[in-house]
Amino acid sequence: MLAESIFEKEFSKETVFLDRNMLTPHFIPRELPFRQKQIEEISTILAQTIKGKKADNIFIYGKSGTGKTSVTKKVTQELIEFAGAKNIPVEVTYINCRNHSSKYRALIKIVKDFFPEENFLGFSASFIYEKVLEFAGKKKQLIVVLDEVDKIKDLDDLIYSLNRANDEIVNGSVSIIGISNNLVFKDRLEPRTKSSLCQHEMVFPPYNAKELSEIILQRSKKAFKENVVHESAISLSAAIAAQESGDARTALMLLLRAGEIADQRSLEHVTDQEVRRAKKKVEEEIILNMISTLPEQQQLVLLAISNLSLQKQGIKTLTGKTEEGTLFSGEVYKEYESIANQSKNGPVSTRWYREYVSELEMYGLIFTTNSGKGFKGQSTLIKLGFDAKKIKDAIEKEIVDEMA
DNA sequence: CCTCCACAGGAAGCGCAGGAGT
DNA sequence: ACTCCTGCGCTTCCTGTGGAGG
Secondary structure (H helix, E strand, O other): OOHHHHHHHHHHOOOOEOOHHHHOOOOOOOOOOOOHHHHHHHHHHHHHHHHOOOOOOEEEEEOOOOOHHHHHHHHHHHHHHHHHHOOOOEEEEEEEOOOOOOHHHHHHHHHHHHOOOOOOOOOOHHHHHHHHHHHHHOOOEEEEEEEOHHHOOOHHHHHHHHHHHHHHOOOOEEEEEEEEOOOHHHHHOOHHHHHHHOOEEEEEOOOOHHHHHHHHHHHHHHHEOOOOEOHHHHHHHHHHHHHHOOOHHHHHHHHHHHHHHHHHOOOOOEOHHHHHHHHHHHHHHHHHHHHHHOOHHHHHHHHHHHHHHHHOOEEEOOOOOEEEOEEEHHHHHHHHHHHHOOOOOOOOOHHHHHHHHHHHHHOOOEEEEEOOOOOOOOOEEEEEOOOHHHHHHHHHHHHHHHHO
């Protein structure tokens, strides 16, 4: 088929969406339901900056998809707008620490935001620090948002430096907002870092099913064409997400995928059937993603398990019935051994193989039970958690990629 | 009952990479 | 630039468990 005709076909294709961006994680809605309290709290604290004072540092904790980032971005955005209109020097810089995972990289990101035309890569840490001081020293109130703050390796240093800035500049200030979904990480910090970062601590609770369905209802009104999405599809998405995590992102992702499935099948409506299909698809995506991040040897173990699952009928118990897809630990190791012998690093020892197996179980990729009575000796019975063919394909593709 | 088999899982230690100290 | 240290992935060794078979 000619490219042109593909474009034409895609272009004229009927779609259930008005604006699918409304359902993606990057989108920040104007209204953030059920977060009024948190918005007020943060606004009150940050309001100090428009009076020319330093705001307290804030530490925000909550599981993923509870609106931490959205609330923070929204509040700071409004702060900037307000300050801009009144000509008050307030600046906000947002840093996702996953991409800027050290003090040095975070500082670079800060100065780059303030001096966009200059390039600072390669300059010494102290020089960059001076640049931050220079900028804040012009009677500026800086707010530094550190999202996924637990990803920073030398966080103690970074917090210390940013705080020290407040002593060295007279008319400006530097305030920090730290965001994390990992609560235990702050116990590893130095006490003074902790007390400084946590001047105000806030917890964002997960949404319940009712809240979730209201949230996604609101968004789906703008994301989809009118009367396309059935009410039951909304409540099902909310129920699934609430049950799993209370995570708004999951709920929206389900609805987005459900819409895409409807488009693919040229359906005019999104019903709970599409949501169920979407759930399966999202789950598969997560699993395949998980597999691709597994260490190579562990992938081989998993490959051995899926190979045998496809070949064998199962094992027989003493009572005579066959256990579908269940494998002995020993035979899996033999299969793994022969696969691994063909790869550049040989197989690991049986001891370590057992560790791999129990790890795979922790990830939920396989199920294991102790053989207990009915079998020779004591062994682990292994069963694959998902479709063997799909897992096999995924791993084999992964291995080919690594060779290339 | 004893021994062998087939495995589970703890303890110790080894080699290595990467960060800290100097 | 050098050593020193430490965590990590892994092997080796070992003790324990429980059915199978003599």
